[in-house]
Amino acid sequence: EVQLVESGGGLVQPGGSLRLSCAASGFPFSKFWMSWVRQAPGKGLEWVANIKPDGSEKYYVDSVKGRFTISRDNAKNSVHLQMNSLRAEDTAIYYCASPYPSGNNGLPAWGQGTLVTVST
Amino acid sequence: DIQMTQSPSTLSASVGDRVTITCRASQSISSWLAWYQQKPGKAPNLLIYMASYLESGVPSRFSGSGSGTEFTLTISSLQPDDFATYYCLQYNSFRIFTFGPGTKVDVK
Numbered sequence: 645e646v647q648l649v650e651s652g653g654g655l656v657q658p659g660g661s662l663r664l665s666c667a668a669s670g671f672p673f674s675k676f677w678m679s680w681v682r683q684a685p686g687k688g689l690e691w692v693a694n695i696k697p698d699g700s701e702k703y704y705v706d707s708v709k710g711r712f713t714i715s716r717d718n719a720k721n722s723v724h725l726q727m728n729s730l731r732a733e734d735t736a737i738y739y740c741a742s743p744y745p746s747g748n749n750g751l752p753a754w755g756q757g758t759l760v761t762v763s764t
Numbered sequence: 765d766i767q768m769t770q771s772p773s774t775l776s777a778s779v780g781d782r783v784t785i786t787c788r789a790s791q792s793i794s795s796w797l798a799w800y801q802q803k804p805g806k807a808p809n810l811l812i813y814m815a816s817y818l819e820s821g822v823p824s825r826f827s828g829s830g831s832g833t834e835f836t837l838t839i840s841s842l843q844p845d846d847f848a849t850y851y852c853l854q855y856n857s858f859r860i861f862t863f864g865p866g867t868k869v870d871v872k
Contacts, residue, residue, distance in 0.1 A: 750798030
């Protein structure tokens with residue numbers, strides 16, 4: 645069974661940093677792209693970042709470029725999102741997601757999400 | 765980057781109604797489109813991928829069609845469990861993704 649479990653969310657002040665983690669199991673993690681998606685309170689889904697299986701390519705939504713960094717550790721089946729210079733508008737539930745079992749079917753596998761609140 | 769629009773933003777319907785939601789891409793995405801259902805407090809659930817393929821376990825009353833820039837999600841006979849928000853997702857390359865703004869289906 646595919647499992648994605650996010651952690652690391654919490655309350656942080658504007659300008660602060662937070663590192664999210666996603667532990668993956670139940671599929672060959674090192675062979676698949678991984679994604680982070682967020683959802684601000686009462687708002688729609690927003691794709692945040694993608695990382696290639698070997699970590700050599702990373703892509704970001706414009707609003708987080710230069711502030712967020714996606715990374716992965718294939719030995720530990722985990723993907724991370726380092727978030728710096730956080731703003732109030734980054735407040736959201738952050739989900740990690742995977743295209744397993746194939747790259748043709750969008751993102752069928754999602755974690756339960758972790759809440760990030762940026763506030764004084 | 766590819767922009768996605770969805771219409772309508774809200775749809776009021778009754779159980780048994782046929783419901784259609786439209787998603788448009790700002791440029792051709794071939795068939796690289798997925799549809800999701802999301803209920804409050806839950807992660808999104810994949811319904812349709814590659815524009816028209818039904819995800820395993822999803823009821824057959826859900827169907828998808830379209831290619832290029834215009835896509836539709838149809839619920840043939842709305843059931844009580846279907847009141848939710850629906851999103852389209854373009855994944856034309858596994859580089860930049862874009863979600864549509866969402867369509868909330870509520871009770872008429």
